[in-house]
């Protein structure tokens with residue numbers, strides 16, 4: 045296996061050829077320079093369809109370029125387009141990559157590459173793996189998550205979207221909601237009810253749906269942060285072949301849990317959404333507030349919180365082997381990340397005061413408004429804070445489970 049030093053030097057050469065090194069500030073660090081360039085700390089985009097599509101296309105192109113070499117999935121086996129190397133190689137690449145100007149991320153891109161591709165790699169049939177893993181991991185196409193419904197969010201096992209078998213096909217009917225990026229996706233993974241006579245967790249089956257199939261209707265939802273990255277997705281007599289079923293009939297709950305595990309595990313602050321500690325510090329410096337004892341105290345809290353997040357991410361990375369199904373530790377990562385992001389909003393709001401609600405035109409100030417309005421969303425997405433605490437309580441601390449009155453009752457008899 046290639047040693048880290050040689051790997052790093054080859055990766056550096058590749059990055060030099062494919063991206064521009066970010067400029068350094070006066071102290072020689074690659075931190076943002078106050079007043080220069082585009083400033084965005086948005087958690088969700090507030091853009092038109094075309095503008096948001098352009099962001100996704102840029103992110104896809106960068107991943108596609110990395111996928112030509114295998115830098116997009118360094119620890120994966122070569123048969124799935126990876127390099128078959130270690131987490132240390134991957135870490136070394138991420139560190140190097142962060143020194144370069146590369147396209148920013150997007151939720152849909154991240155759902156496809158970090159949730160959907162690994163889940164199919166773990167649970168798909170040989171044909172499904174051949175059809176989708178490389179394509180999705182390498183961001184050639186996008187796949188959204190059609191899990192939540194109006195009456196099934198935290199209690200996802202209550203999904204009502206019906207899946208009826210008809211020969212070699214299934215007919216799907218129902219409504220999904222909060223489906224991020226459905227309007228930009230070629231595919232969707234839908235959690236459906238295939239048997240209402242069984243208790244709720246047992247009659248679920250998961251399917252991949254082509255988003256342009258007849259009967260799929262996507263309606264965008266306007267968010268408080270301005271944009272429309274979420275959708276309602278209505279499924280009316282949508283036909284999918286049985287070969288698009290993921291896992292066994294009635295075993296969809298395991299599939300959903302695997303995807304959610306990847307979601308929690310990947311929500312660890314490694315993405316670039318929502319600003320960073322260095323930007324918060326620059327703001328306080330620019331406003332001459334770093335001698336203010338209250339601001340200093342808040343910045344110290346923020347810094348500590350971000351350090352905890354980094355250390356926890358390192359712990360999870362060290363614990364998980366490549367490809368292994370993620371465990372409940374993903375819930376801890378998610379909670380720490382969300383707490384860090386929301387603390388950032390609190391601290392910045394105190395530092396900026398009225399500037400966060402009134403645009404003075406001053407660079408790098410009012411833009412934090414987009415952070416403030418977006419950060420709470422991640423307290424809910426991928427399982428709310430309360431649900432993460434339940435998981436940690438039950439599966440890490442071994443506390444008694446929540447009372448579940450509908451546990452052994454057929455789904456059709458559960459009070460709705």
Ligand SMILES: Cc1cc2nc3c(=O)[nH]c(=O)nc-3n(C[C@H](O)[C@H](O)[C@H](O)COP(=O)(O)OP(=O)(O)OC[C@H]3O[C@@H](n4cnc5c(N)ncnc54)[C@H](O)[C@@H]3O)c2cc1C
Nearest residue numbers: 189190191192197198222223224421424425426427428430
């Ligand atoms: C930014 C964002 C992106 C999203 N993207 C997607 C997506 O791409 N695809 C998708 O399918 N869904 C998506 N969702 C939906 C998300 O998964 C659900 O919103 C989430 O699971 C919560 O479900 P709910 O909204 O129905 O709230 P509910 O489940 O109705 O919860 C309401 C409140 O009750 C609390 N609560 C519920 N049950 C319990 C319990 N047992 N113990 C303690 N408290 C409880 C919750 O914590 C919450 O505070 C997204 C949501 C957000 C905010």
